[in-house]
Amino acid sequence: MGGFRIFAALNEQYPTPHLRMSLLAVGTVAFDDIETPFGRAERVVGGACTYISLAASYFVRPIRIVSVIGDDFPTEMLENLKQRGADLEGLQIKEGQKSFFWSGKYYRDLNTRDTLDTQLNVLADFDPVLPPGYRNAEYLMLGNLTPQVQLRVLEQLEHRPKLVAMDTMNFWMDTAWDDLQQVLKRVDVLTINDEEARQLSGEHSLVKAARAVLAMGPRFLIIKKGEHGALLFHGEELFYAPALPLAEVTDPTGAGDTFAGGFMGWIARTGDLSMDNMRRAVICGSALASFCVEKFSVERLLELDDALIQQRIRQFADLVHFRF
């Protein structure tokens, strides 16, 4: 495995042009109240775009953010994002308004959660506007948002990016099916969880579900199964990445977005769309997600470094290694 000089090898294998590549990340920047069996966190920083950006920042910079917040968002967190390579030009700050707020409670298995409160606030009439410098994006991650907003972003691009990935959720399948299908036709990668894959396809078997979803547009489908890992489907090819079994999971919030950020960060950094590199990207996403759940909010994502990530990827390799 190349001695696991992952970050050192990056500079050799994928020469400098990719260093100039950037990632466009669209999604919420928000406040969360989180309750788990192991504790609670109030009014902590959350939002898909926040997790995506922080995770991706370990592989690629800048991350060009498209989102909206109120004037209640902590300056310190915006500084954190900037320091980790975020370009905030596309972040709208609405004076006199409040940021998006979500409150949820997890049950003992941490796989099921109830939404206790959702306050759209600035998100209610969010119209994403891409600054001119964003419109030639090569890599785009559309975080979970209404499909109409996702379409609005796609419309503003000057050309089709090298890779567009999107996340979505069951709520849009229930309420915005036609719009969702429009977005699906225009993306390369869809990341959803197993129940969402079943709902979207009407198939229980994930293999059959994947075939149906791939026929809707995306060339790659990633089905996230939480503590049971993730599956990457592409044509008849299939890759399975385990989740790292952890003794302690503190807070699963943002794990899926972190996965997407790690995945797209790796892709944008390497510029390599081969299936072999997609497999690596899934492992990068899984590794970042395994860190994310160790602490509340984005706390753990602020304290990583190359060595920690490389060591974690090594653990994933050891976990599944066998040889006959």
Add this chain to the structure above:
Amino acid sequence: MGGFRIFAALNEQYPTPHLRMSLLAVGTVAFDDIETPFGRAERVVGGACTYISLAASYFVRPIRIVSVIGDDFPTEMLENLKQRGADLEGLQIKEGQKSFFWSGKYYRDLNTRDTLDTQLNVLADFDPVLPPGYRNAEYLMLGNLTPQVQLRVLEQLEHRPKLVAMDTMNFWMDTAWDDLQQVLKRVDVLTINDEEARQLSGEHSLVKAARAVLAMGPRFLIIKKGEHGALLFHGEELFYAPALPLAEVTDPTGAGDTFAGGFMGWIARTGDLSMDNMRRAVICGSALASFCVEKFSVERLLELDDALIQQRIRQFADLVHFRF
């Protein structure tokens, strides 16, 4: 991966003494009525010992069977077992009595099932008697049975085998805790599912559950997660084998026993108790189990060959392969 000449390489890597090794398999030989969302099968052959023996027979022979049936069991099936290398000397046939019967119904996700009927019949007063030729067993698989019966088998052995594996279930945790703990102290490998691991340990995290269970006696713990694969714990070492995502699952009955049979068959064939070889054994068990679920009852397990198994193991390797 040695060109995946798995079966050819076996004879080179593990020389002939291991060919003389045999596996002792204890468990039920039974009739099942099975209902799934995709069909039903009535009065088909089932039982843990049947699945264990057929799966193991692709790696090691003879398989010495310890079980009990009535005089209602089909001669043809006994012939099938013999032809696949089973030694039936330890199979008690009770004249005028009926074989064990189980009836179950699976729900859409195939992970949950209801037991509709259980008729113990010959199993009610089963006293396992090991023929003298069985008592020097080197490899022993104790299928799911009352812990008392499992203990009775262990008591009749002349010496401690090289490896003893056992299966059990939540019912014995509820009704025979002390006996179960006695057996656990005397085995090397325990195979249970994730819910059973949680019940046995009182821990929700599988990592913590494994630590607790390994403290009860077994050196190796295999947690079977059905369609989510299997985890092998040994000290602080951890191996994860995925399940092969299948488009069609016809009947999950016996998959866990088939896993155990493939696992112990490989171990008995190779005589190699290293962790590296345990990983291979888990993959062999997973491969056999992935075949088992393709058809009702033991049907699929009667029609395999080396080439099919080798090809399936190759699929498992491809499924998790990545390299940085």
